[in-house]
Each structure stands twice: as structure tokens, then as C-alpha cells.
Amino acid sequence: METGTVYQHIVTTFNEHPEKVFRVRDLHEHLGLPTDEPSINVTRSRLGRLTRQGFLTQPGRGRYQKRT
Template sequence: MTAFNQHPGRVFRVRDLHELLGLPAEEPSINVTRSRLGRLVRQGLLGQPGRGRYQKRT
């Protein structure tokens, strides 16, 4: 959520988010992040303006 708070209005792809946070870019790590982002979407904290894209809800 910190990355979304620091860049309000920006739409992130999972790989872009990994790059920004300095996380490993291996597929298992990306899948975990994708799962976490999906959970945040279901909780209403993030929106999904397009397939594979995530943005903080206003």
C-alpha cells in the first residue's frame, strides 16, 4: 500500500510494482504479489482499471 500512497493515481502492473519495490522478479514471487493485490481489490482498497492493472481507490 505504501507504493500506492506514494504515487496516488498511478496505475501499476505487478512487474512494475516489483521493480519499484526492489522485489525479486521470479514468477513465484510475482504470483504471490498478484494474489495479495487481488485480495486488496476484494477488500475495496484497490481498484482494477484494467486486466492486470491496479490502482488505489479514491
């Protein structure tokens, strides 16, 4: 998947499940992405960026949810 496409899939997933709290590994499994540590770290960075932009919140360490 291209970077832009991955972002789109992440945003779409959170939009489709606004009440769900995702851990990074769970999000990867949901999207069918590899669950190796380097891939997880890239997604963790993407989720951090989406959190700083105000799209997501972090209700707990390593957990992400759509900001309502």
C-alpha cells in the same frame, strides 16, 4: 521481507502514487522485489486481496490503482 512488511510497502507505494496504475512486475521493480514468476504470483494474490477489500481498483487486466 516479511509478509506484513511487504503488505506495508505495497500499501505505502499506492498511497504515495494514488494516480499511478501499476502492473505487478512494475510494482516489484519499484519495491526492489524479485521478478521471478512465483514471486509475481504471490504479489498478484496480495493485490487481489487488497482489491476485494476495497483498497485498490483494477482499471484493466493485470493493472492496479488505489481506489479514490
